[in-house]
Amino acid sequence: MSAVTDAVRTVAPGGSLGQSVRDSLVVAKRNLIRMTRIPEMILFGIIQPVMFVVMFTYVFGGSMQIGSTTDADVYKNFLMAGIFAQTVTFATAGSAAGIADDMQKGLVDRFRSLPMARGAVLTGRTVADLVQTAITLLVLAVVALLVGWRTGSAEPTNAARVLGAFGLLLLLGYAFTWIGALIGLSVRTPEAATSGGIIWLFPVTFISNAFVDSSQMTPWLRHIAEWNPFSATVQACRVLFGNPGVVESSAWPMQHPVWASVIWSVLIVVLFRTLAVRKYRKADS
Numbered sequence: 059m060s061a062v063t064d065a066v067r068t069v070a071p072g073g074s075l076g077q078s079v080r081d082s083l084v085v086a087k088r089n090l091i092r093m094t095r096i097p098e099m100i101l102f103g104i105i106q107p108v109m110f111v112v113m114f115t116y117v118f119g120g121s122m123q124i125g126s127t128t129d130a131d132v133y134k135n136f137l138m139a140g141i142f143a144q145t146v147t148f149a150t151a152g153s154a155a156g157i158a159d160d161m162q163k164g165l166v167d168r169f170r171s172l173p174m175a176r177g178a179v180l181t182g183r184t185v186a187d188l189v190q191t192a193i194t195l196l197v198l199a200v201v202a203l204l205v206g207w208r209t210g211s212a213e214p215t216n217a218a219r220v221l222g223a224f225g226l227l228l229l230l231g232y233a234f235t236w237i238g239a240l241i242g243l244s245v246r247t248p249e250a251a252t253s254g255g256i257i258w259l260f261p262v263t264f265i266s267n268a269f270v271d272s273s274q275m276t277p278w279l280r281h282i283a284e285w286n287p288f289s290a291t292v293q294a295c296r297v298l299f300g301n302p303g304v305v306e307s308s309a310w311p312m313q314h315p316v317w318a319s320v321i322w323s324v325l326i327v328v329l330f331r332t333l334a335v336r337k338y339r340k341a342d343s
Contacts, residue, residue: 078175085182086189089156093190100190103152107145107198114141114269115205124271124303135211136303138202139223139295140268143288145198146231147259149191150238154255157183157242177335184235191231195224215300223298226319230291233323236330243337268292273305284309287322294319 093099114137119130157180169179209215242251265282266272266289272280283289284307293315296304311318 074175078178078181081174081178082181082185084174085179086185087182089183089186090189093186099152100193103149103190103194104197106148107141107194108201110141110144111138111198111201111205118269122270123274131206131211132302134206135208135301136271136296137269138207139292139299139301139303140263140266141202142195142198142224142227142295143230143268143292144263145194146191146227147234147263147288148256149187149194149231150234150241150259151252151255152190153184153187153235153238154242154245154251155248156187157239158245158251159248161243162247176339177331180236180239180331180334180338184232184239187235187238188228188232191235192228195227195231199224210300212302212304213297213300215298219298219300222316223295226291226294226298226316226323229323230288230319233326233330236327236334240330240334240337243334262286262288266292267303267305271303271305273307281309284312287319287326290315290318290322 115130115134119133119137121128122133124132124136160183209220238251238255241254245251245254265279266286267283268288272283272289275283284305290311293304293312296302297315305312307313311322
């Protein structure tokens with residue numbers, strides 16, 4: 059912590075935006091160093107999505123209908139975009155718990171005495187969480203390849219489109235960490251933050267096109283799923299990966315999933331960053 063204190067105090071003077079960026083990077087570095095000293099944080103974050111990949115692939119593969127087929131290989135390639143998206147969004151719980159823990163331990167009180175941008179504490183935390191999410195996503199992609207997932211399994215694709223899909227996933231994950239930040243600032247304990255950070259994710263991820271073909275849902279539920287921001291990113295990833303299961307729908311997010319994914323994620327960042335920084339300033343006063 060003393061290293062962070064010294065770094066922030068000796069930061070070169072500059073405009074408010076420049077100072078905010080520098081302070082955010084200092085806080086992000088602090089959190090990344092902390093992660094390396096507690097490797098089980100990354101390990102446990104990797105184990106859960108790997109279990110989802112194995113369970114859904116081998117337990118449900120062959121019993122789920124995608125389009126007009128129940129072929130296990132088709133479902134395997136359909137599934138992975140949903141698993142990737144679920145993984146980046148479930149990182150929200152870790153963000154909420156981490157910020158709540160910092161609040162409880164008085165770390166925020168220490169930052170109050172430093173000449174630093176107030177929003178930098180939260181921005182640095184979310185950037186560090188984004189790095190951890192990227193590592194998890196990389197490992198998960200390797201596991202997916204090992205169990206038989208392939209890009210271009212339904213439509214031709216290329217490296218740029220595949221990288222674009224992973225970029226959309228990370229953008230969605232970053233957006234959701236700001237929801238986690240707001241939750242972490244709104245509760246009293248890390249335990250409550252963990253519960254509050256994950257319970258709302260179940261309807262968001264399961265009332266979607268992540269694990270089942272949404273065209274087979276009842277009309278009112280399908281409408282919700284198709285306008286779900288999570289579904290837009292999953293649909294966009296399937297399009298860019300060239301995987302099966304791209305739903306034909308009249309809903310705008312399903313017709314323009316890449317744009318819908320970007321718009322939804324940016325709106326979530328703008329809204330929840332504003333709310334989280336406002337909440338932080340009130341706690342800081």
